[in-house]
Amino acid sequence: MKRKIELLAPGGDIDSIKAAIIAGADAIYCGLDKFNARNRAENIGIEELNGILRLAHKNSCEIFLTLNIIIIESEIPTLINLLNKLVNTGLDGIIVQDFGAFYLLEKYFPSLKIHASTQLTSHNEGQIKFLKRLTATRVNLCRELNLNEIKSLARTGHEHDLLTEVFVHGANCICFSGICYLSSVLGGNSGNRGRCSQPCRDQYLTTVRAKNFPLNLKDNSAYADLAELAEAGVDSIKIEGRIKKFHYVHTVVNSWRQQLRRLSNKEELLKDDENLHRVFNRGFSNAFLKGDINRNMFIDNPRDNSALHLAEIYGGASDENVTRAKKELYDLKTEIINDVRTRIDQLSIERAPLTISVSGKVGAQLKVSVTTPDTSFTLYSTTELAQTGRAITAIATKKGRANQVLDYEILLSRFKAVNDTEYFIETLELDALEENLFVPFKELTSLKSQLLFKLNGERAHHAPIDLPRLKKHDDKTERPCLSLLISSAEDIHLCRETSADVYFQLPSNFKNSLVKFIDLFCQNDKLIPWFPSILIGDDYRTAVEFLERVKPKGIVTDNTGIALAAYERGIKWVAGPHLNTVNSFSLLSLKEKFNCSGAFISNEINGRQIKAIKRPEGFDLYYSIYHPILLLTSRQCLFQQITGCAKKRMDESCIEGCEKTASISNLKDGTIFIEKSKGNYHHAYHETHFLNTDIATDTEGLFTSLFIDLRDIETKTERAVDKIDLIRLFADHLNDKADSAEILKRNISPTTCHQYTRGL
Structure with a gap:
């Protein structure tokens, strides 16, 4: 090979x-x-x-x-x-x-x-x-x-x-990495910040399938x-x-x-x-x-399985065999630890010592000889050394950067950057250097750069850069508009009954329904396509074909592959909330590299963290103020361990046709709702919807649009009004109508905004 x-x-x-x-x-x-x-x-x-x-x-x-x-x-x-x-x-x-x-x-x-x-x-x-x-x-x-x-x-x-x-x-992981918010929502430990506390490995109330760890792979x-x-x-x-x-x-x-x-x-x-x-x-x-x-991908025990595996080899997981297996594994582990410890203790991560010998005399070049445990090399100044008396020495010292009188302190100071490499200066020798010599400052700087270049594998040394200062643009939004998301043809009438932008969530798999969705959007030109996070293989190619045939004026996408396809076709696109944008430079990257027109700011950050973001010029910002809280998206069937399924394994029809709901209860953090809709992967949602009525006043002038999710996803949250009335209540709130926040909370309950309170 x-x-x-x-x-x-x-x-x-x-x-x-x-x-x-x-x-x-x-x-x-x-x-x-x-x-x-x-x-x-x-x-x-x-x-x-x-x-x-x-x-x-x-x-x-x-x-x-x-x-x-x-x-x-x-x-x-x-x-x-x-x-x-x-x-x-x-x-x-x-x-x-x-x-x-x-x-x-x-x-x-x-x-x-x-x-x-x-x-x-x-x-x-x-x-x-x-x-x-x-x-x-x-x-x-x-x-x-x-x-x-x-x-x-x-x-x-x-x-x-x-x-x-x-x-x-x-x-x-039970979830596609990067779009798992389970640990973030339940415990404030974001997986996108390296703090995942693995609640998917936690024990839950015993399910119908008699499983205690139904999310554990x-x-x-x-x-x-x-x-x-x-x-x-x-x-x-x-x-x-x-x-x-x-x-x-x-x-x-x-x-x-x-x-x-x-x-x-x-x-x-x-x-x-x-x-x-x-x-x-x-x-x-x-x-x-x-x-x-x-279904055999799951194991109903998150702990170490090595002893049980060995006990089965002995004839079964009896107490006697498990005890014997644990003893054997302990002895083996001890043997491995001792053997590996002996070997790794012989390895050192100490930086390598380096000797610098500096020599020279009047009329000759300054010579810098460098010796490491592995190699040696010599560097020379480009100008000749000059000698000076006390008066000129004083002038040179006073001028500082004009000339450098060569002594131990000056040379050690100029070469100290070596100590930030894989080496350190162990010895600096000046025995062969005549006294009262000097070279221009730029010569020592050049020698230092050459020295670092050689020590760093002949890679150029880079001077530190200052933090780029971003301009705060004045193109503030007077008042954010309202936008909303639907996923059912039954809700398309909302396009006619509201002035809000209406997004329609496309499924991950719709290759057999492509014509139906093309017709749906062509007949309702106010609908804006919203693409999901996961689009694998043919599903991605179907989504690209949809773009080419519908040619929408704009889209929202949580998938960067579709973002690129939109960019290449000149279609206006907005980065969705699950692309996890939380800083100004992310927005600049999307705008400058892909002509992105706007982005949703992640719901994982709080008001103070949001207000620090500087919106690029001519760039729209979006924020979701009401939605079911997505915890995870899985390619695995979550119902196998919860309610059961007649199929032992997933097939092509599962994603396209399966439609189920269930729930599991964590022993510490409440209920998680599991949802599988046609054409989509399995999702888990928090037990209540997210509602943040403070964002409109906390971040005045920052957001172009505030967004509400009106998809029919089951949680404990209930609303007392129909969707069109709910839209009106949110519009009232954005228009600063008196008591609008309290009216919303009375009509939507229970809800949470812990993510906004905590931030990252």
């Missing part, structure tokens, strides 16, 4: 990074204590990063840093300060979710390679091309995709010089599918586990390294994956990858 597949390992702390290196990882992804999507991991400090880079590169291993969260406006200065440091390291890539981070990296730090995080929910070819336009160099594909879908996206990626990586081992393992992944054109296979300990990382990485080695040598792949069962797991499934989404 000529093409090498990268083995990408997790590094939640220094020990895990070392363990991944000795186990044979080609690359490691790890996070700092800020801006990464695994805040529960120990992570690493910025002061340790250069030593880690040196250790990894010495062992032919790359390091990718995770900055994969959405970033609120007040954090942008901190992000810029961090990027000013990272740009002068040997980092091999930065993993990003936030569109604003993409914008800043491309504009001000183009030497840093950008990887698109799994949090960007990438699953169709349009999204691949969208990310390429954002200058991503690789993309992590959704875990829910099957081999044929992966193959198609890998091919598209290669056509656009974009690498693809796929998770092959570790935790499976088995772990992902594609161990037997490596050859098919290689055939699909995947560039990198990724192991999940940044909150796992070093013995786990070593065991899993080592097992996958053996499998990759056999593939490379054209040997028969291993079928025995018992080593993977001996460390933490919830049982394994490759069902997403095989396109076989079935």
Whole structure:
């Protein structure tokens, strides 16, 4: 096999990074204590990063840093300060979710390679091309995709010089990543901020199907599918586990390294994956990858399954066998820990010592000799050294930057930037330097730049940039207009009975109903199409065909693939609320790169965080003030574990035709409503709708439109008036009618606005 597949390992702390290196990882992804999507991991400090880079590169291993969260406006200065440091390291890539981070990296730090995080929910070819336009160099594909879908996206990626990586081992989420708000809504711990508390793993009241953990999936393992992944054109296979300990990382990485080695040598792949069962797991499934989404993907226990698995090998999960299995696994774990600990303790993340010897005499060039543990090199000034007496020395010192009288303090000060690299100045020798010599200031600056260039793998050193100041435009909206969302043909009469913009939610799957929807929009030209987050394969291509045939004047989309398709066809488009826009630079990115006309601001942020956002000139801002609160979207059938289903596995008719509702009750956080409508994936909703009557006054002049969701989605929230009267009540509120907020709350109850109160 000529093409090498990268083995990408997790590094939640220094020990895990070392363990991944000795186990044979080609690359490691790890996070700092800020801006990464695994805040529960120990992570690493910025002061340790250069030593880690040196250790990894010495062992032919790359390091990718995770900055994969959405970033609120007040954090942008901190992000810029961090990027000013990272740009002068040997980092091999930065993993990003936030569109604003993409914008800043491309504009001000183009030497840093950008990887698109799994949090960007990438699953169709349009999204691949969208990310390429954002200058991503690789993309992590959704875990829910099957081999044929992966193959198609890998091919598209290669056509656009974009690498693809796929998770092959570790935790499976019940929800498409990046659009899961379960932890955020229920506990204030946003998954889009790296704080997911995993309420999907929680215990719920026993369901009709006698399940206590109805949202808990088995772990992902594609161990037997490596050859098919290689055939699909995947560039990198990724192991999940940044909150796992070093013995786990070593065991899993080592097992996958053996499998990759056999593939490379054209040997028969291993079928025995018992080593993977001996460390933490919830049982394994490759069902997403095989396109076989079935009830056996669930496990009704979120804890470690390794002892139960071993007990079954002994003859069954009896108390005796479980006790025996736990003892054997404990002994094995201890053996692994001791062995790996001995090996990783021999690895150092200390930066390398460096000796600088400075020599020179009058009339000669200044010579700077540099010695590291690995190499040595010599640099020379371009001008000759001059000698000066005391009077001239005083003048040179007074002028400061004009000339530099060479002594220990001056040279150490000029070269101190070395200490921010993978090296540190251990010794500065001036024995061969005559006294009272000087060179122009610019000479020392040039020598410093050359020194950093050599030490940093012959990459140019970048001066720090200042935070870009965004202009606050005066094109304020006098009063926001009202807009609304429907999803039923029965509600189209609202177009005639209100002046509000009316959006119509298209389903994820409507290839067999395409003509019907084309006719619906052609007959009702006031309807504005709203595209959902998930559009995979043929569903994406159907949505693009709809755009081409209907040619709407404008759309709203939660899917970036459709955003690109609209941009390429000159169709006005608005970024939907599940694209998670929370800062000004995200808005600039969408406007400048894709001619986006407006965007919904995420409902995860509060009033103070919203008011910090600066709207780009000529750009519309939207906010949803009333809606059912989406918690998660799943490709899996959620009814299997709740109410049951006659089918053991999902088939093509499930998404298109299934229509069901159910609910589950969390032991801590109340009821979750499960909804499956025709043509859509399974959704979970909070027990009450969101209602925020404060936003109109809190952010006066910021929003172009305030939005209400009138789809018929069942929660505990009830309304006392019909939809047209409800629209009038909201219009009254936007027009500052007295007591309108209280009237709304009396007619819609119960509701919540905890997200707006808490923020991120």
